[in-house]
Amino acid sequence: MKKLLPIVFILSSLFANDIDFNAALSANYGDNYDFYSYSENRLDLNFFYNDLQGWIQYEYSNPPDVGFPINDIRKFRIEYALNDLTIKFGDIYEFWGRGLALNQIDDQITNFDNGTRGLFLSYSNGPLSLSHLNGNSSIWLFGTDLRTPFYNNSHNMSGNQFQYDWNSFSLGLTQLQSNETHQKLFGDKAYINHKLKGIYGSWIATNADFFFEYVDKVSTEKMDFFQEVAHDSLKEGHGVYGNLNLYLGNWGLSTEYKRYAFDRGHTDFTADDYGNRIELQMMPTLGKEQNSTLLGRVAHNYNLNDERGVQLEVNGSLLDKLTLTAQYSHLSRNNNWQSVTPADWEDSAIPNYLPSSDPSSLPYWENYQEISGFGFGDKLYFKLGRGNNKEILKTTRYFDGQGLSIKKNWVYTDSVEWYDEWYYIDSSLIGIDTTLYNVEAKMWQEAKSFTIPMEINYSFNNNYTFGIGFQYQERTKNNITKGNSRTYSYSDSAWTLIKVNDPDSMVYSRDTQFLINEKKLKTQYNRMIYVTLSKAPTWSFTITHDWTNGFDGPTTVDPYYNPLEALIFGDLKYFTGERNRIEPPNFIQKRWVSAELAYNITSSQRVSVMYGSIQGGLFCSNGICRLIAPFNDGIKFSYSAIF
Amino acid sequence: MKKYFFTFLFLCYGVLFATDNVVGTTIPDLKLNLLDGEKTSIHELLKDGPVMIDFWATWCKPCKKVMRYLDQYHQEYSEQGFKVLMINQDTPRSMGKVKSYIRSQKHEFIVALDPNQQIAKKLNGQVMPTLILVDQDGSIKWRHQGYMPGDEVEIERQIKLLIQSDSSES
Numbered sequence: 150m151k152k153l154l155p156i157v158f159i160l161s162s163l164f165a166n167d168i169d170f171n172a173a174l175s176a177n178y179g180d181n182y183d184f185y186s187y188s189e190n191r192l193d194l195n196f197f198y199n200d201l202q203g204w205i206q207y208e209y210s211n212p213p214d215v216g217f218p219i220n221d222i223r224k225f226r227i228e229y230a231l232n233d234l235t236i237k238f239g240d241i242y243e244f245w246g247r248g249l250a251l252n253q254i255d256d257q258i259t260n261f262d263n264g265t266r267g268l269f270l271s272y273s274n275g276p277l278s279l280s281h282l283n284g285n286s287s288i289w290l291f292g293t294d295l296r297t298p299f300y301n302n303s304h305n306m307s308g309n310q311f312q313y314d315w316n317s318f319s320l321g322l323t324q325l326q327s328n329e330t331h332q333k334l335f336g337d338k339a340y341i342n343h344k345l346k347g348i349y350g351s352w353i354a355t356n357a358d359f360f361f362e363y364v365d366k367v368s369t370e371k372m373d374f375f376q377e378v379a380h381d382s383l384k385e386g387h388g389v390y391g392n393l394n395l396y397l398g399n400w401g402l403s404t405e406y407k408r409y410a411f412d413r414g415h416t417d418f419t420a421d422d423y424g425n426r427i428e429l430q431m432m433p434t435l436g437k438e439q440n441s442t443l444l445g446r447v448a449h450n451y452n453l454n455d456e457r458g459v460q461l462e463v464n465g466s467l468l469d470k471l472t473l474t475a476q477y478s479h480l481s482r483n484n485n486w487q488s489v490t491p492a493d494w495e496d497s498a499i500p501n502y503l504p505s506s507d508p509s510s511l512p513y514w515e516n517y518q519e520i521s522g523f524g525f526g527d528k529l530y531f532k533l534g535r536g537n538n539k540e541i542l543k544t545t546r547y548f549d550g551q552g553l554s555i556k557k558n559w560v561y562t563d564s565v566e567w568y569d570e571w572y573y574i575d576s577s578l579i580g581i582d583t584t585l586y587n588v589e590a591k592m593w594q595e596a597k598s599f600t601i602p603m604e605i606n607y608s609f610n611n612n613y614t615f616g617i618g619f620q621y622q623e624r625t626k627n628n629i630t631k632g633n634s635r636t637y638s639y640s641d642s643a644w645t646l647i648k649v650n651d652p653d654s655m656v657y658s659r660d661t662q663f664l665i666n667e668k669k670l671k672t673q674y675n676r677m678i679y680v681t682l683s684k685a686p687t688w689s690f691t692i693t694h695d696w697t698n699g700f701d702g703p704t705t706v707d708p709y710y711n712p713l714e715a716l717i718f719g720d721l722k723y724f725t726g727e728r729n730r731i732e733p734p735n736f737i738q739k740r741w742v743s744a745e746l747a748y749n750i751t752s753s754q755r756v757s758v759m760y761g762s763i764q765g766g767l768f769c770s771n772g773i774c775r776l777i778a779p780f781n782d783g784i785k786f787s788y789s790a791i792f
Numbered sequence: 793m794k795k796y797f798f799t800f801l802f803l804c805y806g807v808l809f810a811t812d813n814v815v816g817t818t819i820p821d822l823k824l825n826l827l828d829g830e831k832t833s834i835h836e837l838l839k840d841g842p843v844m845i846d847f848w849a850t851w852c853k854p855c856k857k858v859m860r861y862l863d864q865y866h867q868e869y870s871e872q873g874f875k876v877l878m879i880n881q882d883t884p885r886s887m888g889k890v891k892s893y894i895r896s897q898k899h900e901f902i903v904a905l906d907p908n909q910q911i912a913k914k915l916n917g918q919v920m921p922t923l924i925l926v927d928q929d930g931s932i933k934w935r936h937q938g939y940m941p942g943d944e945v946e947i948e949r950q951i952k953l954l955i956q957s958d959s960s961e962s
Contacts (some may be wrong), residue, residue, distance in 0.1 A: 169818045614942060685940050685945070
């Protein structure tokens with residue numbers, strides 16, 4: 150692969166007069182005290198020569214922020230487009246419909262890359278277009294390590310798309326097949342064949358538009374690809390997505406519906422649950438794409454194998470100055486679940502097309518409202534939002550039905566008296582009496598959050614802008630127990646009552662999951678404030694302060710707090726050499742402070758330096774979420790340029 | 793040591809070559825799928841005059857701030873054949889809401905869809921917003937990454953410069 154680079158440069162030189170090119174350069178470097186260091190350098194080079202286009206991405210990263218070290222050409226593609234024919238060779242990223250069958254992205258922030266290295270052919274003639282894709286995809290997914298991927302699924306795939314456009318209507322047919330080598334939990338491999346067939350259509354009018362897509366999928370499995378026996382049937386599933394938008398004046402209503410049923414389960418899917426949706430399918434998730442840090446941390450982990458839902462969003466403006474947004478979505482799994490025993494679960498289909506609110510179907514609700522606008526001759530910008538969400542994260546018991554109370558009858562054949570007490574010395578079981586009673590044994594984990602993000606910027610006449618942002622969040626996360634039973638007797642094959650003599654006695658308890666120094670906290674309060682001063686078009690300086698009062702798990706200890714944190718909290722001992730390295734001040738456990746200076750060297754070159762600490766947590770991009778490791782007391786440097 | 797060397801090498805390369813005006817670089821004729829369902833290409837849009845290209849998404853805060861100025865310039869300089877082309881990068885996750893947002897803001901500029909960043913990668917517009925000012929003959933005159941309040945002054949200055957140079961040549 151490295152040989153390609155000089156070839157490209159030689160070719161570039163030979164045809165230099167006729168070749169147009171552009172390039173982008175990015176260099177990122179980070180280092181902190183707890184061994185979190187990275188150095189990423191990437192060069193993207195695009196060249197255009199008559200009907201020929203090329204793209205090369207060279208990367209030197211040792212190690213990257215996330216992913217594997219590399220010193221090589223990471224990606225390349227050559228495209229030839231002549232009239233109605235397009236040929237692409239190399240790393241292909243295609244997108245059909247809304248992605249239920251195929252949506253390929255290379256997201257370097259979440260280290261998700263489902264592109265295909267192979268060949269793409271496309272032909273269009275008037276309203277008709279046909280395309281064919283063939284190649285191999287190697288897709289890495291994260292395991293327990295937050296920075297290095299662990300699971301690798303490789304696909305030898307081919308697919309075809311047909312699309313016909315007629316005035317404001319479009320109709321598409323898709324077909325894709327893949328032979329997957331799937332890595333299981335403990336490194337074993339499974340060999341699966343996936344077959345997908347899909348249809349999509351759209352209609353666009355002045356005041357409305359509509360999109361619909363349906364995909365059907367069948368998977369079969371072989372012990373290995375060299376076997377000559379037929380594949381065994383493994384899983385079947387389908388996905389449906391619909392989007393209807395209505396417009397009236399400067400108001401728009403967006404409605405979406407989805408139903409992805411490629412598998413079903415009452416828990417999270419693991420690498421051992423294979424044969425369902427493949428990573429080449431990246432479909433709409435139906436949640437608000439948030440740009441607030443605290444709202445991003447409470448994002449729902451979408452299940453693209455087994456989830457249905459609806460989403461409504463209204464966008465509008467008032468007085469040409471104010472923008473209003475209101476959004477609501479409700480999602481759930483496709484089935485309600487009942488735990489016949491704690492290990493044996495039975496599902497029942499939700500009796501309509503809408504999501505369920507039953508906790509056993511792991512429902513999720515979110516709503517968000519926002520107002521933003523300009524004032525004082527456009528010098529003032531403000532944004533005020535309000536977001537709520539509620540989610541059932543997991544269920545460990547969910548039984549509601551009739552149970553048996555077991556009463557055992559014994560006959561005693563001999564006995565002795567000892568200090569006024571009778572002791573039976575011989576006995577035998579002569580029968581068991583059972584009585585029916587109602588059993589409710591439900592245990593689930595529920596999380597709720599309430600968030601207010603706000604931001605104000607004011608621009609002065611001399612190109613200076615002062616901005617302040619504040620985000621406030623309340624979170625609860627509880628293990629809930631409800632009913633008259635919580636344990637199951639496998640020897641009696643029956644649920645055991647909490648109060649044996651009182652079947653009607655119901656228990657309801659909530660056990661919080663937030664802790665601070667092993668002490669339980671009912672509510673977690675998170676706050677983030679950032680202050681920015683900038684001078685257009687040259688520089689901006691931002692200080693960010695993020696703090697919480699508790700953790701979802703054990704308290705993390707960060708004794709090496711940075712001088713910026715010490716300065717902000719007035720810990721002067723830090724600077725006089727008297728700080729206690731063994732037991733740092735209590736405040737430092739729950740606060741992360743950082744400062745960032747960004748400087749535009751030219752309009753197309755930007756450099757930024759960040760110093761301080763950043764709290765880790767959930768980060769979502771393109772519908773893919775990953776946990777970000779905390780960055781404690783370190784420096785980050787980044788440079789980007791386009792030319 | 794090797795990693796510092798590469799970082800240094802990349803920086804040197806960038807500083808040497810990343811100038812404000814790359815003379816002679818022509819924008820490729822990329823195909824565009826417009827928000828209203830129509831299809832066109834960049835060179836087709838250039839037939840009437842210069843074009844300012846900007847990459848944006850509905851969840852990008854600075855993009856929304858600069859968009860209102862770009863729409864203003866699109867209308868103000870339309871008589872000189874100037875157009876603003878906004879290339880949207882929302883993924884399937886949020887692309888259903890793009891038109892709703894544009895309608896709510898009464899924006900009149902041209903909006904194209906690029907849900908898997910194919911155009912953005914060819915024009916190096918992955919950082920949002922990225923502005924590319926293209927002359928009618930297809931040559932790239934100015935590029936700009938990011939937006940901070942006040943940048944609109946420089947954006948308008950560049951548009952005016954280009955329009956004035958075009959009119960003086962003709």
